[in-house]
Amino acid sequence: VNPNLEIFSQGEEIITGQTVDTNAAWLSQQSIALGFNLTRHSAVGDKIDDLVGVLKDIAQRADCCICTGGLGPTSDDLTAEAVTLAFQMPLQFDALAFQQMQTFFATRNKAMPESNRKQAMLPQGSLRIDNNSGTAPGFALQHERCWFVFLPGVPSEMRQMFQETIHPLLSKRFELKPSRLITFRTIGIGESDIQQRIKSLRFAEPVQLGFRADTDEVQVKLLFPSGFPDPELKALVASVYEKLGRHVFAIDGWSNASGDLVSVVDKLMLSGNHKLAVIETASQGLLAAKCIGSNWLLEAHYHQSMLNFAERRPVPIDRNDLIAIGKELAFKLQKSIGVNLVLIQIYAEDFAQFIDFNQTIKMHCLLLNNQEFVEEIFLLAGSAKRKQNQAALLTLDLLRRNLQPDSII
Numbered sequence: 001v002n003p004n005l006e007i008f009s010q011g012e013e014i015i016t017g018q019t020v021d022t023n024a025a026w027l028s029q030q031s032i033a034l035g036f037n038l039t040r041h042s043a044v045g046d047k048i049d050d051l052v053g054v055l056k057d058i059a060q061r062a063d064c065c066i067c068t069g070g071l072g073p074t075s076d077d078l079t080a081e082a083v084t085l086a087f088q089m090p091l092q093f094d095a096l097a098f099q100q101m102q103t104f105f106a107t108r109n110k111a112m113p114e115s116n117r118k119q120a121m122l123p124q125g126s127l128r129i130d131n132n133s134g135t136a137p138g139f140a141l142q143h144e145r146c147w148f149v150f151l152p153g154v155p156s157e158m159r160q161m162f163q164e165t166i167h168p169l170l171s172k173r174f175e176l177k178p179s180r181l182i183t184f185r186t187i188g189i190g191e192s193d194i195q196q197r198i199k200s201l202r203f204a205e206p207v208q209l210g211f212r213a214d215t216d217e218v219q220v221k222l223l224f225p226s227g228f229p230d231p232e233l234k235a236l237v238a239s240v241y242e243k244l245g246r247h248v249f250a251i252d253g254w255s256n257a258s259g260d261l262v263s264v265v266d267k268l269m270l271s272g273n274h275k276l277a278v279i280e281t282a283s284q285g286l287l288a289a290k291c292i293g294s295n296w297l298l299e300a301h302y303h304q305s306m307l308n309f310a311e312r313r314p315v316p317i318d319r320n321d322l323i324a325i326g327k328e329l330a331f332k333l334q335k336s337i338g339v340n341l342v343l344i345q346i347y348a349e350d351f352a353q354f355i356d357f358n359q360t361i362k363m364h365c366l367l368l369n370n371q372e373f374v375e376e377i378f379l380l381a382g383s384a385k386r387k388q389n390q391a392a393l394l395t396l397d398l399l400r401r402n403l404q405p406d407s408i409i
């Protein structure tokens with residue numbers, strides 16, 4: 001059995017909801033990947049009795065606990081004091097920690113406030129954890145059953161210290177058998193549809209199958225225990241992929257195609273040295289916004305509707321033939337901007353229908369790839385915000401499917 005691990009977050013702003021406890025979420029994912037059995041999250045405010053109580057409880061039930069917050073110099077930072085009371089470990093001045101803090105302030109040309117001296121007081125017998133990007137050092141100690149790690153609350157400092165120091169220490173101290181997580185990331189297919197497609201597959205007993213749906217994608221997760229035979233694992237991954245087909249844009253933990261849709265598209269655009277121009281209607285600028293920082297998106301234009309646009313044109317074309325207008329526009333853009341790829345969204349419905357929760361929109365997507373057009377129709381439903389987001393993602397996904405090799409496993 002894998003050792004138990006708990007996360008303990010400290011701070012009044014966590015309890016009151018002013019800060020979302022992202023430290024617990026991040027540390028949980030890291031610890032699970034290492035092979036820990038994650039059993040509990042706790043959080044308390046800045047009350048010494050609460051802190052002491054939780055520390056004493058955890059010392060008896062967990063094999064390991066990672067605590068964040070409350071290491072700062074201010075009077076509401078009580079962690080070290082709570083450790084002293086809970087575990088009868090007096091605080092001791094750590095000269096090296098103090099020297100590191102002095103250096104931290106000196107290199108920033110600042111005088112060190114007297115109150116920072118408090119941060120150099122560490123529980124006697126604990127292991128100092130250096131903080132290379134802030135002032136407060138962390139510390140680690142064993143009490144009763146549990147090995148405790150105390151890290152600062154500031155997420156960037158906490159993460160750096162975890163990766164540099166704690167991660168290797170955990171691997172050394174505990175006998176960990178990491179399980180293997182493989183995540184199929186899909187778009188354009190619903191959860192129940194996915195379930196239907198893979199229900200004929202047989203999953204060996206120790207394999208855990210999970211689904212996760214959010215606004216942007218649906219994920220199928222396979223968790224394999226350590227030591228699971230490789231040929232069986234490969235076969236199962238291949239058969240799930242076969243059932244889900246081109247809806248799978250990435251397979252985390254397995255394929256080179258990994259990460260969210262935008263990062264998959266980004267890699268494809270960069271490696272093929274492609275350049276893109278876009279005319280957005282339904283996605284209302286969101287497609288461009290999702291591609292923030294991408295040098296391959298050269299232009300993005302927004303038209304509320306292609307119909308308005310068609311009516312303003314000097315050359316009369318059958319106003320219902322929006323696709324023809326779209327194609328003409330695509331060629332024009334391709335030539336004037338000098339891109340090989342152009343994406344255009346067209347829908348014929350009124351804007352009033354677009355913003356009506358109860359009405360659907362039929363979005364025609366045109367992709368001009370060099371001289372060839374690919375056309376697809378997508379139905380957009382729900383609130384305006386949902387339609388907008390779906391439009392941006394499905395349009396980018398059309399691009400992804402045209403650039404990605406037929407198989408990504």
Ligand code: ATP
Nearest residue numbers: 009011020021022023069070071072077152153154
């Ligand atoms: P400092 O030396 O900055 O005081 P600290 O160890 O005392 O560090 P806190 O004072 O508890 O940490 O938190 C510092 C800041 O870090 C908070 O204002 C908050 O923005 C962020 N923070 C603290 N705990 C968490 C958490 N669990 N999840 C996300 N952010 C957090």
Ligand code: MG
Nearest residue numbers: 070071072077
């Ligand atoms: Mg603080």
